[in-house]
Amino acid sequence: MWLIPAGYALFLALLVVRYVRRRPRLRDYPPQPHGPLVSVIVPARDEEVNIERCVRSLLATTYDPVEIIVVDDRSSDATPEIVERLARSAEAAGRLRLVRGAELPAGWFGKPWAVVQGYRTARGELLLFTDADTSHHPELLPRTVTVLGAERVDLVSVLTRQETVTFWERLVQPHVLVALAARVGDFGRVNRTRITWNAIASGAYILTTRAAYERVGTHETVKQSVAEDVALAQAYVRHHLDIFLTHGLEFMSTRMYRSLGEIVQGWSKNLALGVPLMFPPVPLLRRAAPYLMWLPALCWIVPPLAWALYGASWAALTTGISLVIWAVVYWAEGAPVRYALLYPLGAAMVAGIMLRSAWRGGRKVEWRGRLYRGGA
DSSP states (O other), X not given: OTHHHHHHHHHHHHHHHHHHHOOSBGGGSOOOOEEXXXXXXXXESSOTTTHHHHHHHHHTOSOEEEEEEEEEOSOSSSHHHHHHHHHTXXXXXXXXXXXXXXXXXXXXXXXXXXXXXXXXXXXXXXXXXXXXXXXXXXXXXXXXXXXXXXXXXXXXXXXXXXXXXXXXXXXXXXXXXXHHHHHXXXXXXXXXXXXXXXXXXXXXXXXXXXXXXXXTTGGGGGTTOSXXXXXXXXXXXXXXXXXXXXXXXXXXXXXXXSSHHHHHHHHHHHHHHHGGGGSOSOHHHHHXXXXXXXXGGHHHHHHHHHHHHHOOHHHHHHHHHHHHHHHHHHXXXXXXXXXXXXXXXXXXXXXXXXXXXXXXXXXXXXXXXXXXXXXX
C-alpha cells in the first residue's frame, strides 16, 4: 500500500515541474510592432457581458496594421449595438467593423460558421481567431507574430490565464485544466508534430497565415466539430503544416464560464466530442474514451474517502500529498490556495460533468440557445 503514496509523490514532482516551468513561453519572444496586415476575427453570440472588454483590448494592440472584425452570430442581446458604438469611436480609428451573421446553415456548428463569415470579409495576410471572452495585452499580437516567423510555423496558439471569480469557477476549472494537461503533456509532443491525434490548439487564440488556412480548407473543413480548435490543428498536421503552442499567461486572460450552469453546459459540450480526437483513430477506443475519461478522478476521490471511513494510514498520507499537489495547482493558476482543501469535491464535480458529457454529448449539444445533434 505504501507504493500508492510514493506514486503520488512522483506525480507531485512532475506536476510542479510542468506548472512552474511552462515552456515555451511567449515572454521569451520580443514584440514585432510592424508587419503584414492582421485580420482579427471575433465570433460573438450573446456576448454583451464580454465584448467591450475584448474589443478594447484588441484596439490597444501595439501592432500595426490590424483590422478587427466582430461577427455577430445572431445575438439576442446588445452585442451588435456595443460593437457598432465602439466602431464609431476615435479609439477604433476605422480599424473595427461589425459583420451581421447570416442564419446558421444545416450541417454547421455556430462558431465555425461565424469565423468563416469573418474570413470572407478579411483582407489580412495573417488571420487571428480569438474569442469574445478574452482580454489581450497590447504586446500579445506583436509577440505571436514574432513566434510565427521565428519558429517558421503555420499556426501559433496561445494558452491563456483562466480567470476564476465565483466559487464554482474556482473549484471546478482547475480540475478540468489539470485533466486536459495530463493528456497533452509536454508541448514538445505537440509543436511541429506529425502525429495527428497529438495536435491541439486553443480556440481562444489562433494566429495563422492566410495561405495555410486556405490550404486546409478554412473552418469549413471542421464545420461539424464542437472542438473546432483541436480539429483545425489536426487538419493542419494532416496537410503537413507546422503548429506551435506557447504559454502566454502574462499577455492574455479568458473567463470561459461565469456560473455552475455555464460550467456544466460548456464542458458537457466540449469534452465528449473533443476528447476522442486526442486518441488514435481506433473506432472502439474513440467510442469508449468519453465513458472512461472520468476514471482518473477516482485518484483524488478514493483516498480521502478511505481515510474518512476506515482511517487507513496510506490514505491519510496520500490525501496529504494530494493537498500539496492542489495547493501548487491553485497557486500556479493564481486562485486562492485555500480551495485545495475542497479538492475531493472539485474532482467529484468534474467526474459528474464528464459522465454527463459522455451520456449526452454524442447525441445532442446545447449552447447559447441552439441545439445541435451529432457532430465530431
